[in-house]
Amino acid sequence: xxxxxxxxxxxxxxxxxxxxxxxxxxxxxxxxxxxxxxxxxxxxxxxxxxxxxxxxxxxxxxxxxxxxxxxxxxxxxxxxxxxxxxxxxxxxxxxxxxxxxxxxxxxxxxxxxxxxxxxxxxxxxxxxxxxxxxxxxxxxxxxxxxxxxxxxxxxxxxxxxxxxxxxxxxxxxxxxxxxxxxxxxxxxxxxxxxxxxxxxxxxxxxxxxxxxxxxxxxxxxxxxxxxxxxxxxxxxxxxxxxxxxxxxxxxxxxxxxxxxxxxxxxxxxxxxxxxxxxxxxxxxxx
Amino acid sequence: xxxxxxxxxxxxxxxxxxxxxxxxxxxxxxxxxxxxxxxxxxxxxxxxxxxxxxxxxxxxxxxxxxxxxxxxxxxxxxxxxxxxxxxxxxxxxxxxxxxxxxxxxxxxxxxxxxxxxxxxxxxxxxxxxxxxxxxxxxxxxxxxxxxxxxxxxxxxxxxxxxxxxxxxxxxxxxxxxxxxxxxxxxxxxxxxxxxxxxxxxxxxxxxxxxxxxxxxxxxxxxxxxxxxxxxxxxxxxxxxxxxxxxxxxxxxxxxxxxxx
Ligand SMILES: Nc1ncnc2c1ncn2[C@@H]1O[C@H](COP(=O)(O)OP(=O)(O)OP(=O)(O)O)[C@@H](O)[C@H]1O
Ligand SMILES: [Mg+2]
Numbered sequence: 001x002x003x004x005x006x007x008x009x010x011x012x013x014x015x016x017x018x019x020x021x022x023x024x025x026x027x028x029x030x031x032x033x034x035x036x037x038x039x040x041x042x043x044x045x046x047x048x049x050x051x052x053x054x055x056x057x058x059x060x061x062x063x064x065x066x067x068x069x070x071x072x073x074x075x076x077x078x079x080x081x082x083x084x085x086x087x088x089x090x091x092x093x094x095x096x097x098x099x100x101x102x103x104x105x106x107x108x109x110x111x112x113x114x115x116x117x118x119x120x121x122x123x124x125x126x127x128x129x130x131x132x133x134x135x136x137x138x139x140x141x142x143x144x145x146x147x148x149x150x151x152x153x154x155x156x157x158x159x160x161x162x163x164x165x166x167x168x169x170x171x172x173x174x175x176x177x178x179x180x181x182x183x184x185x186x187x188x189x190x191x192x193x194x195x196x197x198x199x200x201x202x203x204x205x206x207x208x209x210x211x212x213x214x215x216x217x218x219x220x221x222x223x224x225x226x227x228x229x230x231x232x233x234x235x236x237x238x239x240x241x242x243x244x245x246x247x248x249x250x251x252x253x254x255x256x257x258x259x260x261x262x263x264x265x266x267x268x269x270x271x272x273x274x275x276x277x278x279x280x281x282x283x284x285x286x
Numbered sequence: 287x288x289x290x291x292x293x294x295x296x297x298x299x300x301x302x303x304x305x306x307x308x309x310x311x312x313x314x315x316x317x318x319x320x321x322x323x324x325x326x327x328x329x330x331x332x333x334x335x336x337x338x339x340x341x342x343x344x345x346x347x348x349x350x351x352x353x354x355x356x357x358x359x360x361x362x363x364x365x366x367x368x369x370x371x372x373x374x375x376x377x378x379x380x381x382x383x384x385x386x387x388x389x390x391x392x393x394x395x396x397x398x399x400x401x402x403x404x405x406x407x408x409x410x411x412x413x414x415x416x417x418x419x420x421x422x423x424x425x426x427x428x429x430x431x432x433x434x435x436x437x438x439x440x441x442x443x444x445x446x447x448x449x450x451x452x453x454x455x456x457x458x459x460x461x462x463x464x465x466x467x468x469x470x471x472x473x474x475x476x477x478x479x480x481x482x483x484x485x486x487x488x489x490x491x492x493x494x495x496x497x498x499x500x501x502x503x504x505x506x507x508x509x510x511x512x513x514x515x516x517x518x519x520x521x522x523x524x525x526x527x528x529x530x531x532x533x534x535x536x537x538x539x540x541x542x543x544x545x546x
Contacts (some may be wrong), residue, residue, distance in 0.1 A: 179375040202382045260429040281383040283426050
């Protein structure tokens with residue numbers, strides 16, 4: 001008498017996972033950017049060789065010169081990889097600490113604002129304000145209160161990377177469907193229950209998207225902070241500044257490339273963390 | 287194939303139970319001035335399956351929202367004689383990060399039921415709607431019909447005495463819709479709850495219910511009420527009988543009259 005209408009055997013394959021790992025999908029994802037990369041290298045060589053033929057060798061070194069002169073230790077030249085690695089480590093540390101602070105403050109700020117319209121109206125303008133103040137204008141103030149060392153670099157990271165965390169978290173917390181909210185309301189769920197069981201999980205994809213943007217900005221903050229707050233161990237920004245002022249072009253490029261790799265790596269890592277955390281259930285609207 | 291039974295049920299003698307839902311002269315005017323309902327009298331008792339049909343925007347959802355307490359009527363009284371209501375929304379309203387099992391457990395969880403009890407309850411409800419084997423699937427891995435079944439299962443976990451359905455099958459294709467209707471009726475016959483069911487489809491209204499209430503365009507008033515004489519359990523082939531067609535015709539007619 002009881003008729004079950006759809007197949008009652010459990011699914012054994014997860015279709016999204018099998019598609020994601022297929023080679024054709026990987027080729028589609030990685031192919032085009034690699035082609036662009038190859039094109040950039042070709043153009044770079046052409047430009048460098050042309051400038052060399054004009055006798056202007058310091059402007060744009062060829063890619064392999066950068067690798068040989070700066071990344072690889074040679075007999076005559078001084079290896080700078082140790083300097084670079086130490087600076088990379090330091091900048092990573094500054095960026096990650098700044099990011100962690102941004103995440104905590106940003107989520108807390110957004111949760112507070114999500115609790116009442118009037119709180120949101122009182123506090124949101126300050127998030128926008130922070131985003132709008134030019135960091136450069138704050139440098140003397142930060143320097144005189146926090147000193148010209150790590151703490152100030154970290155503060156710059158926080159100031160630069162805070163806004164995406166605040167706005168994304170707030171958006172995610174508020175983007176709960178009305179019927180879902182009413183489902184909880186009909187059971188007499190408390191504000192706290194709604195926050196922890198509905199709003200927060202619902203906000204996770206937006207929070208991770210914000211985290212990825214903030215992570216990239218935190219790296220920018222770490223490098224920019226170096227330019228102003230030069231006491232203590234040098235980060236990548238200080239190295240870049242030093243190499244530039246001494247016209248050590250290959251070393252300068254090496255430092256820039258290291259900084260870029262740091263930015264990209266952090267962006268990718270936080271993208272991966274996001275996918276591990278919410279990719280299981282989250283389907284971006286297509 | 288069972289044969290059709292078209293014995294009229296003796297509605298008038300069934301006065302033993304008090305209404306679970308009682309609307310007296312209910313009107314609804316929203317703060318912005320929109321009048322959604324006016325002068326609505328309606329009762330739903332245990333064992334009654336009342337459907338409401340009416341043109342879009344006439345106030346059907348508002349009616350359910352008032353019945354559930356999500357909204358307060360601006361005039362008249364709406365009395366709910368039970369706390370155990372099941373509200374089924376037009377969309378499945380599943381939490382996408384929870385599995386079927388965990389979604390079905392949600393209401394019991396919010397009511398503070400212990401883990402073991404609510405897990406068992408959820409499994410029974412999942413079984414009831416024919417979703418066994420899909421407990422660990424996520425909503426994104428389900429079809430529209432399966433999502434709706436999950437939503438139905440969820441509403442069953444608190445053993446509601448009164449169900450409020452807001453066009454639950456509106457987004458589904460006709461075949462799935464009819465199948466789910468049959469499933470719902472099977473459970474109705476088993477459990478004899480009371481139901482207030484909103485739909486756009488006249489055939490669905492007549493097939494499912496013991497009583498069809500026809501509403502006019504906004505502001506929604508009740509323009510006609512039809513007792514449905516077909517006995518439960520109903521045969522799916524009931525839909526193709528002349529009596530069924532005749533009643534559908536009458537309801538459609540009332541709907542058209544009320545609309546103009
Ligand atoms: N919160 C509100 N504020 C103002 N007007 C509202 C509100 N909610 C609903 N309405 C209005 O009340 C009327 C009835 O709405 P309701 O959602 O009850 O219609 P419905 O009969 O369920 O329509 P449909 O069949 O399309 O779902 C509509 O005109 C709608 O615009
Ligand atoms: Mg509606």
